[in-house]
Each structure stands twice: as structure tokens, then as C-alpha cells.
Amino acid sequence: MRKITIDPITRLEGHGKIEIFLNDEGNCDRACLQIPELRGFEKFCEGRPAEEMPRITTMICGVCPTAHHMASTKALDDLWKVEPPPAAKKIRELMYNAFQAEDHILHFFFLGGPDFVVGPQAPAGERNILGVIAKVGLEAAGKVIEVRKRLRNVLRIIGGKPVMPTCGLPGGVSKQITEEERKQIIETGEYAVDFSKFALGLFDDIVLKNKDYVDLIVGDVYSHRTYYMGLVDENNKVNFYDGHIRVVDPGGKEFAKFRGQDYLEHIREHVEPWTYGKFSYLKNVGWKGFVDGEESGVFRVAPLARLNTADGMATPLAQQAYERMYETLGGKPVHSTLAFHWARLIEALYASERLLELARDPELTSPDIVNLPTEIPKEGVGVVEAPRGTLIHHYQTDDRGILTGVNLIVATQNNSAAINMSVEKAAKSLIKKGEVPDGILNMIEMAFRAYDPCHACATHSLPGRMPLEVNVYDSKGELVRKLKRD
Amino acid sequence: MAKPKVAFYWCASCGGCEEAVVDLNEDLLKVADAVDIVLWPVALDFKRKDVEALSDGEIAVSFINGAVRLEEQEEMVKLLRQKSGLVVAFGACAHLGGIPGLGNFWNRDAIFQRVYKEVPTVENPEGTLPQEKVAIDVGELTLPEFYDTVKTLAQTIPVDYYLPGCPPPPDLIMNAVNAILKGELPERGAVLAPEKSLCDTCPRAEKKPEKISIAEIKRPWEIKLDPEKCFLEQGIICLGPATRSGCGETCIKANMPCRGCFGPTREVEDQGAKGLSMMASILGLEEEEKMTEEEVKKLIDGIVDPAGTFYRFSLPASLLRRRRIE
Numbered sequence: 020m021r022k023i024t025i026d027p028i029t030r031l032e033g034h035g036k037i038e039i040f041l042n043d044e045g046n047c048d049r050a051c052l053q054i055p056e057l058r059g060f061e062k063f064c065e066g067r068p069a070e071e072m073p074r075i076t077t078m079i080c081g082v083c084p085t086a087h088h089m090a091s092t093k094a095l096d097d098l099w100k101v102e103p104p105p106a107a108k109k110i111r112e113l114m115y116n117a118f119q120a121e122d123h124i125l126h127f128f129f130l131g132g133p134d135f136v137v138g139p140q141a142p143a144g145e146r147n148i149l150g151v152i153a154k155v156g157l158e159a160a161g162k163v164i165e166v167r168k169r170l171r172n173v174l175r176i177i178g179g180k181p182v183m184p185t186c187g188l189p190g191g192v193s194k195q196i197t198e199e200e201r202k203q204i205i206e207t208g209e210y211a212v213d214f215s216k217f218a219l220g221l222f223d224d225i226v227l228k229n230k231d232y233v234d235l236i237v238g239d240v241y242s243h244r245t246y247y248m249g250l251v252d253e254n255n256k257v258n259f260y261d262g263h264i265r266v267v268d269p270g271g272k273e274f275a276k277f278r279g280q281d282y283l284e285h286i287r288e289h290v291e292p293w294t295y296g297k298f299s300y301l302k303n304v305g306w307k308g309f310v311d312g313e314e315s316g317v318f319r320v321a322p323l324a325r326l327n328t329a330d331g332m333a334t335p336l337a338q339q340a341y342e343r344m345y346e347t348l349g350g351k352p353v354h355s356t357l358a359f360h361w362a363r364l365i366e367a368l369y370a371s372e373r374l375l376e377l378a379r380d381p382e383l384t385s386p387d388i389v390n391l392p393t394e395i396p397k398e399g400v401g402v403v404e405a406p407r408g409t410l411i412h413h414y415q416t417d418d419r420g421i422l423t424g425v426n427l428i429v430a431t432q433n434n435s436a437a438i439n440m441s442v443e444k445a446a447k448s449l450i451k452k453g454e455v456p457d458g459i460l461n462m463i464e465m466a467f468r469a470y471d472p473c474h475a476c477a478t479h480s481l482p483g484r485m486p487l488e489v490n491v492y493d494s495k496g497e498l499v500r501k502l503k504r505d
Numbered sequence: 506m507a508k509p510k511v512a513f514y515w516c517a518s519c520g521g522c523e524e525a526v527v528d529l530n531e532d533l534l535k536v537a538d539a540v541d542i543v544l545w546p547v548a549l550d551f552k553r554k555d556v557e558a559l560s561d562g563e564i565a566v567s568f569i570n571g572a573v574r575l576e577e578q579e580e581m582v583k584l585l586r587q588k589s590g591l592v593v594a595f596g597a598c599a600h601l602g603g604i605p606g607l608g609n610f611w612n613r614d615a616i617f618q619r620v621y622k623e624v625p626t627v628e629n630p631e632g633t634l635p636q637e638k639v640a641i642d643v644g645e646l647t648l649p650e651f652y653d654t655v656k657t658l659a660q661t662i663p664v665d666y667y668l669p670g671c672p673p674p675p676d677l678i679m680n681a682v683n684a685i686l687k688g689e690l691p692e693r694g695a696v697l698a699p700e701k702s703l704c705d706t707c708p709r710a711e712k713k714p715e716k717i718s719i720a721e722i723k724r725p726w727e728i729k730l731d732p733e734k735c736f737l738e739q740g741i742i743c744l745g746p747a748t749r750s751g752c753g754e755t756c757i758k759a760n761m762p763c764r765g766c767f768g769p770t771r772e773v774e775d776q777g778a779k780g781l782s783m784m785a786s787i788l789g790l791e792e793e794e795k796m797t798e799e800e801v802k803k804l805i806d807g808i809v810d811p812a813g814t815f816y817r818f819s820l821p822a823s824l825l826r827r828r829r830i831e
Contacts, residue, residue: 040643049643057635057651058517058574059616061624063607067813070726074764075817078604081521081672099726168530179759181528182521182672186759189726193760287628290621292639293646297620297627306628392726413625420724421809426624 037463039446045453050443052435052467054296064425069098069396069416072425073187076412079429084183085118085174086405086430087412089260092187094412097280098399098420099189099392106385107191112260113204113377114177114184115403119259120211120370121170122406123322123363126471127218128163134465135226135360155221166214169207173374176200191389198384208375212336215368219340222364227347237348240448241356241466243311244269245437246301246318249325250404251276256333257325257369259404265328266301269313271352275303279402282411286428287316289436298436299428309440317440320408320433321470322362327352334376337369356441359469396420405430407471434470441466509565509686512544512556513595514585516578517605517655518571522596525672529679536682540565544585553581559588566591566685568668572598572605572821573661576650586662593681593697597671597766599658600696601776602821604671607813609820609827612653657822667696671766671818674753698751702770703763706750709735718790722807725762736762737787742814747773747780766818775824780815784808 036055042048060079067075073091077084089111096103103111128136128151137150152160171181177194178184186193196204226232235241251265252258264282266275275285289298289306300306300316307315318324332338344361345351377383396419401412408430415424431438445466515522527533543564544556567589573579586592597603608616617634621627638647658664668681681697684690691697704710713735723740730736736743736757743762749770756763769776789796789804796804808814816823 038644038646042643049641051641051646053646053648055575055577055648056517057616057620058605059608059611059620062611062616062619066610066810067607068724068809070724071764071810071813071817074761075604075607078519078521078671081519081524084519084521095726164530171528175755177759179755179761182524184759185756185761193725193730194732283625286626288624288626290627290629290633290635292633292636293641293648295635295648295651299626302628389729391729419809426626428626 037442037467039450041450041453045451047443047446047450050439050446051293052439052442053294054435055294057295061425061427065422067422069095069399069414069420069422070189072412072414072422074183074185076427077183079427081182083118083122083405083407083430085115085178086403086410088178088184088187089115090401090403090405090410090412092189092401093261093403094399094401094414095187095189096399097401098396098414098416100394101190101390101392103191104385104387104390106382107388107390109377109380109383110177110192110196110388111187113374113383114174114186115260116370116374116377117170117173117204117207117211119406120215120367120374121167121174123367123370124163124166124170124214124218126406127360127364127367134461134468135232136221154225159217159221162214162217166211169210173204173207176204188389189392193389195386195388196384201378201381201383204378204383205375208371208378211371212368212375215364215371216336219364219368222361226361233347236355236357236361238355240445240462241441241469242354243319243356243437243440243444244313244354245311246274246304246316247324247327247352248318248320248409248433249328250402250409251329252333254333255330257329257331257366257404258333259370261403264402264409266318267328267352269311269352269354271327274301279400279411282400282402282413282428286411288428288432296435297432298439299433300436309436309443311437311440317436318433319437320430321359321406322366323353323356323359324408325404326362326365332365332369334369334372336372337365340365340368356466356469359471363471407431408433431470438467438470441470508539508541510543510559510563511540512564512567512585512589513542514544514567514569514581516569516571516582516599516658517574518596518598518603521672522570522598525596525675525678529675532675532679536679539686553584556584556588561587562590564589566593568593568595569658570595570599572602573656573658574605574608574652576652578649579661582658582662591665591685592658592662593666593668594658594664595668596673597669597768597818599664600667600669600822601768601819602655602657603766603818606655606657606818606821608655610812611828612830613651615830616651654827655821660821665693666690667768669696669698669749669767670752674751674755676753677751696749696768696771698749698767700771701750703745703748703750703752703754703757703767707735707745707754707757709733709757714738716790717787718792719784719788719804720792721804722788724809730760732760742784742808744776744780744815744817746783747776747815764817765815768819768822776819777812777815777823777825781811 036053038051040049073088076087076091079087133151174181178186248266250258250262252262263276268274287302304316332341396416398415403410410430411428413426416422445463567585594600621634717737719740741762744765745763748763748765749767773779
């Protein structure tokens with residue numbers, strides 16, 4: 020028996036560690052992605068006043084604080100049964116789309132994209148943001164920095180600071196938008212729409228015009244037939260901020276559609292002793308282990324899952340891009356994990372278009388930004404689509420709104436069973452008779468990076484790449500081979 | 506001259522401090538040019554033994570963010586201390602314990618019980634809990650130990666300087682980096698931020714009355730928040746008087762009260778105690794003489810979560826450190 024450890028360098032803090040076990044024939048027997056990290060928000064938030072949650076749960080993740088901030092704020096609306104005024108809803112949705120666009124664009128250029136833009140077979144040293152710059156040119160790279168800066172400035176205008184926003188209140192938001200700020204946001208929206216079109220054009224030129232890449236995307240190594248989950252609006256179009264949760268089966272048929280408040284009827288979590296992370300599954304299908312297909316409750320979330328779940332996009336350019344993706348990849352649903360990258364860019368375009376739509380609405384600057392709660396609080400659920408998938412906050416309180424129960428279903432946890440399966444499938448396909456080819460490093464990394472997993476999320480926005488190391492041990496525990504990718 | 510070696514490291518944190526470094530934008534490139542980054546887990550390849558191979562003190566400065574909760578975090582920061590001339594606690598979690606420090610209201614068992622058994626979505630009839638060492642059918646897997654208590658960095662290793670905030674703002678980060686490069690550092694143990702309270706620099710300070718008296722405490726959702734009036738004057742708990750300035754008043758500018766992520770000023774040992782005494786001094790000040798005991802109690806009960814409010818970011822660093830669990 021041999022064991023291979025892939026430790027994405029963050030081993031000490033723990034943003035995910037992969038262990039691969041080989042059998043006596045030297046083939047991959049099992050792969051486990053461990054989350055060696057836990058902080059216990061579900062417990063230590065008990066006793067806190069519920070209205071503080073949007074300012075506490077942001078610290079779950081400094082890369083996607085806006086997602087937690089918004090899910091939490093919406094849970095407060097539901098807790099106090101208070102409906103925000105139209106302007107407050109628009110401000111929130113606008114902020115949320117600015118965040119989605121920024122996060123998606125960044126993932127594509129800094130982390131996920133280099134595999135495609137520079138190429139999966141390119142030398143490891145070039146498969147990074149610098150390689151991307153070399154390929155797309157300095158001017159384009161400057162645009163990446165510029166769009167990030169501008170979108171983060173929108174977050175600053177509305178929420179105070181881009182890392183750890185503070186503006187959410189039950190029934191509204193804390194700060195009004197000025198006409199001058201609105202103009203600035205319109206400019207940013209226009210810039211972001213242009214940039215997203217440019218990014219999709221780049222994907223077209225570099226990836227879709229290359230048959231090898233397309234074969235890689237549609238190939239079996241990176242495919243899983245699973246259920247999919249995502250928020251949809253009243254027309255079943257993708258929506259990040261609000262709507263109903265819809266689930267489709269592996270054939271693409273609607274399996275369930277429900278309000279966030281009814282999530283307990285549909286979602287369960289499985290516990291394994293070898294990781295601090297939990298695994299979500301569909302209650303009405305059941306946990307059948309780390310397997311795909313109709314019989315297994317494993318589902319997927321995040322960009323591709325949202326597109327598979329919905330009937331389309333609510334903005335014109337994103338809708339065109341959506342149609343093109345499904346035409347190219349042979350219809351819905353698409354099960355190819357690598358198509359998450361394409362879906363992410365389509366969503367960035369939607370987020371930019373939606374941001375611009377909302378910014379152009381003069382009601383955005385209305386002073387009517389909050390409705391004060393009058394009901395006695397008891398229980399509330401808030402759902403948004405985080406960049407990495409469906410995110411649920413569920414609070415129970417006493418009559419004064421002091422928390423007595425907190426449950427959080429975070430996006431990456433919804434994907435974690437599938438991420439394990441994807442890593443295992445890549446390892447099984449690539450490791451044969453004890454042969455561990457050099458390419459396995461990137462190929463396995465590609466399997467989980469497509470999900471943009473949040474246990475690596477601190478990594479995902481930074482210049483540079485997650486370095487990997489694979490150690491191969493023989494049955495006596497001796498190190499026989501070491502592979503390293505800078 | 507060789508460039509000074511710099512290390513960035515993270516413990517129990519959320520990635521927000523890394524985002525704050527990237528938010529330096531163009532300045533990040535200048536920093537990267539002036540120093541030799543020997544360790545930055547998110548961006549550069551690194552192995553623990555590479556750090557072990559350095560001679561003691563060879564790293565000019567290590568910036569460490571996050572609180573300390575796991576065995577492995579403790580080992581790594583001890584190693585970095587040995588190899589570094591200076592250690593800077595970066596951000597509220599390393600400085601004070603931060604939000605993960607609220608975990609000190611509970612312990613490992615209570616947290617595991619809630620997360621893996623009690624929450625309404627968990628289906629766990631066998632009561633499975635994560636194990637530090639577990640044999641599955643194909644081999645053995647390990648997890649790092651999860652401690653009962655969250656510690657600050659200074660409770661784990663000696664710390665030379667502190668960069669406060671959740672997260673530290675870009676100007677303070679750049680000031681600190683420049684001070685280190687030029688060797689113009691204040692005395693050891695200093696917090697690298699202004700020696701003023703947030704109230705002193707608050708944009709609402711001008712309109713703040715000489716004397717504030719709170720007749721009734723309001724929660725932020727109970728009133729329409731006035732965007733110009735002092736929060737305390739509105740009856741809203743704001744930690745401005747007990748908190749160090751330097752954040753750029755970002756929360757105040759978003760019309761929300763301070764929650765104290767910068768920690769206390771130099772002369773204050775315990776931020777929560779300071780916050781409590783500040784509130785005590787202004788609660789019912791005007792009517793103090795006339796109030797019945799019952800009225801006083803009612804007024805004080807308006808502070809619905811004193812420990813979680815005044816120690817929001819600083820429980821592990823406080824005199825209390827943690828709740829006692831029998």
C-alpha cells in the first residue's frame with residue numbers, strides 16, 4: 020500500500036489537503052480531500068444579538084465576506100418579518116453583483132484561467148498570472164487590475180470597506196447613495212460589462228478555437244452526472260441575490276423548487292471522521308457515499324450548477340453567451356467540471372450587466388432605505404448565491420432577538436462531496452500501476468480548482484499560484500518519489 | 506546590499522488579511538521589489554524545512570495573521586519566531602484574538618456537539634466526530650488537534666509590533682513596511698497606529714455634545730440611524746471611546762457604529778472593561794438622581810450582550826481570556 024499526499028502548502032492553517040491511497044497493483048484506490056480547519060461559528064454566535072450577525076459572519080471568509088454579509092442580512096429580514104423598501108433592495112443587489120463580478124473575474128485571471136489561457140501543457144513556471152500577462156499583453160493585464168479596483172470601490176461606497184462590509188440591517192441598509200456616487204457606479208458598470216465581454220472573447224479565441232482544450236473540457240476524466248442546485252427568479256433565470264432554490268436531476272429535469280425557509284425539507288449534512296468539513300446531500304434522495312448518478316443525493320452548486328439549474332440568464336448579453344455555451348457543449352445539462360470556468364465568465368457578464376441596470380435606476384438614490392421592524396423575532400432564513408454556490412444562514416432567537424440557534428450551510432460544503440469525487444476520478448484515471456506521471460499534479464489540481472473551493476479561497480485572489488507537492492511513499496513508508504510544481 | 510527577507514504567515518484567519526495585502530494595488534509591487542519574500546503560503550512555494558534551514562534571525566520580519574487554535578499553528582509560529590528578527594502581529598485576530606476568539610465562550614466539546622450533532626441539517630445517527638487520527642479501510646488519516654481555547658499571537662510567542670484592524674488598512678500597512686525598511690521603528694511592543702481614540706478622529710466629533718447622557722439604549726434596527734449625529738447620542742452602543750483610531754472610520758462612514766476591531770489605546774489594558782465603564786458613565790447621566798433601582802436595572806438591561814459586544818474582537822487578549830466551563 021502506498022499513500023500520496025498532496026498538500027497545497029497551506030497545510031498548517033488548513034485550506035485542504037489531499038491524500039491518495041494506492042492499492043497493491045499501484046492503482047488509485049481512494050482519494051480524500053481533508054479540511055483540517057474549524058472555527059465553530061454555529062456555536063459561538065449563540066447569545067449574540069441577531070442584528071450583529073452581518074458584521075460577525077463576514078469573518079467566516081475574508082475573500083467572500085459580502086456573501087455572508089448578504090445572506091445574514093436577508094436572514095434578519097426574515098427573522099423580523101420586515102420587507103426592505105425598493106431602494107434598499109436595489110442597493111443590496113447592486114452591491115452583491117459588484118462583488119460577484121469582481122470575484123469571478125479575479126478567479127478566472129489569477130487562479131483558474133492560467134490553465135487555459137497559458138495552457139494545461141505549458142511549463143509550470145508559466146502557468147500563473149505572469150504567464151497570463153505574457154499571453155494577453157500588458158494592456159489587458161492592466162484592465163484586470165483596473166476592473167478589480169473599480170468594483171471594490173463600489174463595495175467601499177456602499178459597505179464601508181470591501182473586506183468586511185458593514186451596511187446590512189433588518190429591513191434595509193444603513194447608508195443612502197448620493198447622485199455623485201451613482202454616476203461613479205454607472206461608469207464602473209459600463210467598464211465591467213466591456214471587460215466581461217473582453218474576457219469571454221479571450222476564452223473564445225484561446226480555448227474554444229483549440230480542439231485539444233475542447234476535448235479536455237468534454238472528456239470523461241472531468242465529468243460527473245450529479246444533481247444541481249441554484250437560486251432562480253420568477254422566470255427561472257439565474258439570480259444571485261434572491262429567488263427560489265431550484266434543483267434539477269442529472270437528466271436536467273426539475274427535481275425540486277422551494278423557498279429558502281423550507282431548506283430543512285431538502286438538505287442534509289453527512290459527517291466523516293477524517294475531516295472537519297461536512298458533506299451536503301439531498302435529503303429526499305439520501306446519502307449513498309461519494310458516488311454520482313440519479314440514486315445518489317450528491318449535488319453540485321456554483322457557476323455551472325446555476326446555469327444547469329436555470330432556464331437562462333436575465334440580461335441580454337449573458338443570455339447569448341449562455342445559449343452559445345450549451346450549443347457548443349451539446350445541450351443541457353453540462354456535466355463537465357471544467358465548464359465551470361466558462362460558466363463563471365458568463366456569470367461575470369450577467370453580474371456586470373445587472374450592476375449597470377441597477378445603477379441606471381434613479382430610485383437607487385432614494386432616502387427611503389430602511390423599514391423598521393415591528394414584529395417579535397423568532398426564526399429567520401437567508402439565502403444567496405455566493406460565488407461558490409448556494410449559501411444559507413438560519414437563525415433562531417428569543418423574543419428580544421438574541422440568538423439561540425445558528426445553522427450555516429456554506430457554499431463549498433455543498434460541493435465538497437463532488438470535489439472529493441472529482442479528485443478521486445482524476446487520480447484513478449491518471450495513476451496506473453504505480454506510475455505517477457508529472458502531469459498528475461496539474462491535472463488533479465485542475466479537478467478541484469474548477470470549483471474555486473473556498474477552503475483554498477484565501478489563495479484564489481492572489482497573484483501567484485498554489486504550489487503543490489506530491490510525495491509518493493512505498494509500502495514501508497519510504498519516500499520514493501517527489502514531484503514539485505512551483 | 507542584500508534585500509531584507511520577509512515572511513507572511515497565517516493561522517486561524519479568514520483570508521481577509523491576505524486580501525488587504527492585495528488591496529495595496531500598485532504599492533504591492535513596490536514592496537515586492539524592495540524585499541525578498543521567503544515565505545508567503547498563498548503565493549509562493551515553501552516547505553517547512555526551507556524555513557528550518559534558515560539561520561536564526563535570518564528573516565528580517567515575519568508578518569503573522571490569525572489567532573492560534575491548532576497545534577500546527579503553534580509549532581509554525583514558534584519556528585518563525587526563532588528565525589525572525591522581528592515579528593509583527595498582523596490584524597485583529599493575531600493582535601487580540603478577533604472574531605474566532607468568541608470561541609472562548611465555549612470549548613472544543615461544545616463546538617463539536619453543535620456543529621456535528623445538533624444543527625438541524627446534520628444526519629449523524631452514530632454520533633461520528635472528526636478524529637485526530639482515524640483508520641479508514643484503505644489507510645490512516647490525520648487532522649491537527651483543535652484546542653479548547655483561542656490564543657492571541659503574543660500569548661504564544663513574543664511579539665515585537667502590532668498592526669491592528671479587521672483588516673489593517675492599506676496606509677497603515679505601508680507605513681509599517683516603510684518604517685521597517687528605514688529602521689525607524691517605535692519602541693518594542695508598540696501598536697503601529699495613531700495614539701488617539703476613534704472618537705477623536707470621528708467625522709461626527711464636531712457635532713458631538715460636550716456631555717452625553719443615554720436615557721434608553723437603542724439597537725441599530727430600532728431607530729432610523731442619523732448619518733451625522735454621534736451614535737452614542739442616538740442611544741446606539743458605539744465602541745469609539747474605547748477603540749484606537751487609524752481605521753479611516755470606514756464603518757462610521759457607512760453609517761454603522763464602531764465594534765472595536767482596532768483594540769484599545771496604549772493606556773488601556775482591557776478594551777471591554779473600558780467600554781463598559783464608558784457606558785456606565787453616560788447611562789442615565791441626566792436623570793441619575795431621580796431614577797429608581799428598577800429603572801436603573803431596566804436601562805442597563807438594554808445592553809443585551811455585554812461580553813459579546815465590548816469584547817467583540819478582544820476576548821482572548823482580555824483579562825477574562827475565556828469563559829470558565831465547569
